[in-house]
Amino acid sequence: MFSRSVQSVGRVSPLITQRFAGLGVASSLSGLRLANMNGASNIFAPSSFSSPRRLYHKNVLDHYNNPRNVGNLPKNDADVGVGLVGAPACGDVMRLAIRVNKDGVIEDVKFKTFGCGSAIASSSYVTTMVKGLTLEEAAKIKNTQIAKELSLPPVKLHCSMLAEDAIKSAVKNYRSKSLDDAAAAAKPAQAAGAA
Secondary structure, X not given: OOOOOOEEOOOOOHHHHHHHHHHOOHHHXXXXXXXXXOOOOOEEEEOOOOXXXXXXXXXHHHHHHOOOOEOOOOOOOOOEEXXXXXXXXXXXXXXXXXXXXXXXXXXXXXXXXXXXXXXXXXXXXXXXXXXXXXXXXXXXXXXXXXXXXXXXXXXXXXXXXXXXXXXXXXXXXXXXXXXXXXXXXXXXXXXXXXO
């Protein structure tokens, strides 16, 4: 009974059929259809829903479902720079940390993002971009590169801008730490030279 009252785009699981049939709600579900988006979880949507469906591009889904470099780096380490940025309009928050070796090359990157799928995918993708780059190269990354690779729609461009801002903020934080460390190291040397 349930499978007849539902238009199936994907395969209807026998378990779902049994659960809904057992609840006696199959007849009230006649206005719903089951959609399966490329292996994603099954989604119920009213068949009278007239807005076009927005589907994420496969690159966004890949980075969202399998995010790379998730985690933290200790912000107090001298070789770590941290960028924390947010978008007040949508509430997305991105924290990106870079570990830089003595040659000025980013050798490790970690991120944590609170936001939509596009924000998480943008964070994940930018970490794959910057690993192995110099600070100067990483600071030149533009949101358009991220948006193009992920095929972000115009309404999601702010997510790629957050990723650009996060890497620039992390580079700036690392450089300010390096300057502070250099200044602190120079003070004892100057004091010893004056004596």
